Amino acid sequence: MQRVTITLDDDLMKAIDERVATHGYQGRSEAIRDLARAGLLESKREREMSGSCIATLVYVYDHAARELTRRLANIFHDHHELSHTTLHVHLDHDSCMEISVLKGDVQSVRGLTERVIAERGVRHGKVFMVPTETRVETHSHGEHGHHGHAVPHEHLHVKSGG
Known part of the structure; x- marks a missing residue:
């Protein structure tokens, strides 16, 4: 030892x-x-983990850190195809928390989250990934969906055991 x-x-x-x-x-x-x-x-x-996933990235950062908000915005713009939504919360006079919902291939999501968490001024960061797969299914939505016609479209499914 x-x-x-x-x-x-x-x-x-x-x-x-x-x-x-x-x-x-x-x-x-x-x-x-x-x-x-x-x-x-x-x-x-x-x-x-490999394939596709849906993920949440939660991080707390110092909103006054030099250029941090600009750097974070640029990171997310560079990976806009992965980002679905972000919730921004003001915690106190110095700290903000953001919760981002991401969807894409595991490697890309991991790369984005690692980049965000590694930024100087990000105090805490955690990612939670759920492995998924996309399946094409044929059915109609709702009582009047597509005039009762079944239409093939994609659905996201959580992989079992992941």
């Missing part, structure tokens, strides 16, 4: 100490190892 020295801010250290106390760990090292393993496993699952 190797010994590693890391620097953590007070709030993070407090959260780790609370986890140690509430989960019955023998010490901080054991808790940090478990958290690291869980994070790496989740990251591996996300990297192994």
Whole structure:
């Protein structure tokens, strides 16, 4: 086993100490190892996902950070085909949260989300991906949909087991 020295801010250290106390760990090292393993496993699952997906990207950023809002807008404009909608929330005088709904191939969505989260001034970021597939189905919508004629069109379906 190797010994590693890391620097953590007070709030993070407090959260780790609370986890140690509430989960019955023998010490901080054991808790940090478990958290690291869980994070790496989740990251591996996300990297192994392929095909298409629908995703949410939630991030909190410093709205006063130099040119950050312009850089974020440019990133989303560069990937406009992936973005369906974004909710913008003012949290306090310094922080905003955005929740973006994205849809596309996993690699493109991952690339966009990693770019946003890595921007200087983005304080927190998390993506949640759901694997999907598109199927063409033939049916009519509603009582008067297409005058009762069945029309083939695409539907998004969540892949089972994903």
